[in-house]
Structure formats: structure tokens, C-alpha cells
Amino acid sequence: MENEEAEERYRRVLIEQPENADALRGLGQLLGGRGYALQERGELDAAIECYQEALALDPSQAQACNNLGNAYKDQGRVAEAAASYRNAIAADRTLAEAHLNLGIVLHQAGVLGEAAECYRTALALKPALAEASLNLGYLLDQEGDVRRAGECYRMAIAARPDFAEAHFNHALQLLQAGDFERGWDEYEWRLKIPDLARFWPHAGLPRWLGSELGGRTILLYAEQGFGDAIQFVRYAPLVAQRGGNVILSCSPKLVELFRSVAGVAAVHDAEQPPPHADTCCSLLSLPRLFRTTLETIPATVPYLRPPEAPARQWKTTLGASGAGLKVGLYWSTESKNRMTPLRSLELDMLAPLAGIRGVVYFSLQRGAAAAQAARPPQGMALVDQSAALGDFSDDAALIANLDLVISINTATAHLAGALGRRVWTLVHYPADWRWLADRDDSPWYPTMRLFRRGRADSWQDVIERVAHTLRRFAEQQVR
Secondary structure, eight states: OOOOOOOOEOOHHHHHTTTOHHHHHHHHHHHHHHHHHHTTOHHHHHHHHHHHHHHHTTTTTTHHHHHHHHHHHHHTHHHHHHHHHHHHHOOOOTTTHHHHHHHHHHTTTHHHHHHHHHHHHHHOOTTTHHHHHHHHHHHHHHHHHHHOOOOOOHHHHHOTTTTTTHHHHHHHHHEEEHHHHHHHHHGGGGGGGGGGGGGTTTTSSSSSOOOTTTTOEEEEEEEOHHHHHHHHHHGHHHHHHTTTTTEEEEOHHHHHHHHHHTTTTEETTTSSSOOOOEEEEEEEGGHHHHTTTTTTTOSSOOOOOOOOOHHHHHHHHHHHOOOSEEEEEEEEOOOOOOTTTHHHHOOGGGGGGGGTTTTTEEEEEOOOGGGGGSSSTTTOOOEEEGGGSSSHHHHHHHHEEEEEEESSSHHHHHHHTTTTOOOOEEEEEOOOOGGGGSOOOTTTTEEEEEHHHHHHOOHHHHHHHHHHHHHHHHHHHHO
């Protein structure tokens, strides 16, 4: 009520004295505060109107400019957000948060050099601004400067010890370096990140801490992507060996496939109400509980198997096709991971694989990119099997009858590895933590070979290496 009365007084003054500086400033600050309250409630359009009116009255409000930029950013209006942050900096160059926020939108737009300078300026103004250390660390990570990125993450954690995002990014660095002892512990911080809270859907159940289960029922649940679920479901048999009655909860697309996992009493569709259980654990927390090191990764394959009848049917179908070397292809992902744009390809980019003698390709592609299989590169013998692929058990039945799978870093690569099939995985730059650093094999999948994109490489460089290797491999199979 007090703010409403003050606003009314300011507006009366401005009717008679439109240039009254105190009234302009006071009303502008009130409107800026109202805009912030609206923004906190998610009413972005109304907040933007308040900020715009406030700044029309008093353009010197640096904080209102900064908040307006945040509202634009939340709406995806990146250019307008950047302009608002620049206005905030022009009004008050000491506002560290405006430099940080400008850096974030420039980073998103790929203007990395200026973004880094914005983060550094923010830190110079406010050394304890943990978000600036985090974002600078992530930018340096993308550029391959692992050492300085790690320093930034540690600075962020020192400034704010409970900063879950900084712990999480630090964990990814440790895991990529093979420091599993510290990495798995840090990786648990992901469960404290608000945006990742959905990864712990069974928070009402006590979390399993690795003790003997003595016949109790444990609900293991998949989190994050399909590839993560496929990679870490290998731990379910180890949980059963601790005396647990294991129920595995996962996406309906994985249910049939995961029925083949040893030691699992039942597989539950995660889209249905959860079954009764005494305790629960995420699949991605199991490496920590089993104190996994590079030397103790449970890497015996296959640990997944396709349903027998579809696998036999594919064996008959492919045997009758007369195909020589049968190679599955997967080139694009529709996941929402922040690295998605870096790891996806267009089918046309695989043109160097066309025309290799004795090779017939089979499209394993899902989603919108599957339509590209109708227009393969010239000279590529490509059979489109996307219509026959429903859930992942269908993919498994086909992959089990192929000689090789060539895939980007996606669930299909994990599936081929889990089935014990030969798979060549095209790894983007910067590489995902699970592929470690500077090696062309994977301790997680004995049958996998990695084709890495280096910082100075184009995807075309990588694909040319794959084509050269495939040509030699095909020649060996013909002999």
C-alpha cells in the first residue's frame, strides 16, 4: 500500500513538473522494483513493460537495465538482452552482474573472446562472484584449456562451497582425467542442481548407500539420456549380488531391452506409478558405491541381449539380402544436451564412406534426420530400416546382425558396445567425460573404437579417417 501511495504522489508531481528529477528517479525505482517482483513470479511480459517504463523515466538505473536483460534472456530474446546489459554497463561500469550476464549471452551466441573478457571483468570487480568463475571455467573447457578451467571451478567452489553446478563441472573434469576416486564423489552434486532434480524422482524412498540388502527390494532407476541408462545398467547384476531384489525403472523404450539384464527381477515402465520398494538408487550413482576405478570397470560384454525371435528374423532377412559387409549408420541426435549442436552430422557429410567396395549400409537413424536416408550421398548403398525400429530392443535385434556400427556419440553407440558388437564412435570436441582423453579405445566398451575430432579438426577430417579405416577393414574381410 505504501508503494502505491508513493507512486501516486510521484505521478501527481510529474503531471505538474514533468522534469522533476527526484520524482522521475523515485517513480522509476518503484517501477523497477515492481518489474523485479513480476519477473520473480514468471510474469515476464508484464515485468518487461515495468522495466521499460522505469527506464524511460530514469535511464540511469543500471540494475533495472540488468534485470530487463534477464527478462529478455529468459524469453530467448538474446540480442535485446545483450543490448540491455550493455546499457547497464554504460550506466554503471562497476555492476559485476551486468558484465557476467553479458558474457553469458555472448557465450551462447558463440562470441567466445568477448564473453571471456566479460567474465574476467566481472571477477575483477567481484572476485567472489561464483557464477562468473563457473561460466569462465566452462568456456575454457570448451576451448580445451582444462587446467585453467579446473582452476575456475575450484575458485567457484571456494567462493560458494555449496555451489552444485561448480561441483558438477569439476566432477566431469575429474572423470575425464580418469580420477574416478574424487570424480564419482563430486558427481553426486548433480542431484542438488535444481534443473536436475527430476533425475531423483523417488526422493521419498531412502537412498541405498551400498550395504548388503538382505533380500530387500531396491528400485534402480535410469536418469539423464538413453545412452547413460545403457552404459550404467551394467551395474544392476552387482546390486543383485549384494542380496537385493532388483526392480529396474526406465523409459518404456528401454523396458524390453533391459529384461535381458542378469539379476533383475522386474523391469518397470518409469511413466507408470512406481512399484513398492524398500530403497532406491540411480544407475549413475552406482559407480561411486562400487568404488569403480579405470581398472575395475565392469566391462564384460555383452551385458545386453536382443530378443531371440526378432534377432533370428533379422539374421534371415540380412542373409537373404546378399549384402557383403553390413554397416549400421547413425549420424544425428535430437537430444536437448548442450553439446547436441557439436556432435550431430548431416548424412551428406558421410559421403566419403560411399562407394567402398563390398559395404552395404543400414540406416539406424531415428527422429527427423531419418528422412535423409531417402537421399543418400551418391554411390552409397544405404538401406533405410527406420520404419522397422520401434523401441531399443528392435535396434538391438538389427545391430546384433551387423558387422559394424558407425555412430556419433549417442545411445546407438552405447547399445552396440553393450551388445559386444564392433562399433566406431565419432567423438565431438570437446569430448564427453566418459570417453576420457587422448585415447582411441574405451575401457567401458572393449569392442569400441573412438574417432576423435581434435580442436583444429573439422568433422570432414574425422570422416575421412573413418573412410580410410573402413576401406582397409572391408579389404581384409574380402580376402
